[in-house]
Amino acid sequence: MIILGIDPGYAIVGVGVVAYAGNKFKTLEYGAITTPAQMPTTERLKKIYAQITMYVDKYKPDAAAIEELFFNSNQKTAINVAQARGVILTAIANKDVPIFEYTPLQVKQSVTGYGRADKKQIQTMVKMLLGLNAIPKPDDAADALAIAICHAHSSKMNNMFGINTVR
Secondary structure, eight states: OEEEEEEOOSSEEEEEEEEEETTEEEEEEEEEEEOOTTSOHHHHHHHHHHHHHHHHHHHOOSEEEEEOOOOSSOHHHHHHHHHHHHHHHHHHHTTTOOEEEEOHHHHHHHHHSOTTOOHHHHHHHHHHHHTOSSOOSSHHHHHHHHHHHHHHHHHHHHHHTTOOOOO
16 A cells, blocks of 8 residues: 655645555655745645646555644634645645544554654654664654554554545
8 A cells, every 4th residue: 555644834844755564664765855934825825736636646545545634823824724735635635545644643543652752752763663874854744654664553553454545
């Protein structure tokens, strides 16, 4: 199974692509889509859409896993990230790839076994689970890989119990 993991953002979108088979992971690619602050909103969204489409076309994932949004304070940031997330979902949906959403708590529990794990613990586990030489950078890419790992673990559990994971 090839999984496209996405940590949604507006200035930085984390992307991670992993193959998962027989309880083993293989990292195919990870990185970030960045949009500079001085770029107009419509251009930023177009760039995010085009880059996500490129990843989907290149890897033909069996599933896309994306983190649900959670915001405490800044409404302007929340709106911008929500717009970017909508563009990301549309780019993936237009390619008929099933999309699965996970909360930050679900990702932390799946990757570390502890729902209150900090960023460093998650990054260390991502490095270990994927057999990488270093913690993936930027942090958004490590988060995207964690989301992909979460989906692999969730998919495996659902398959064990005969639960259909397609939404």
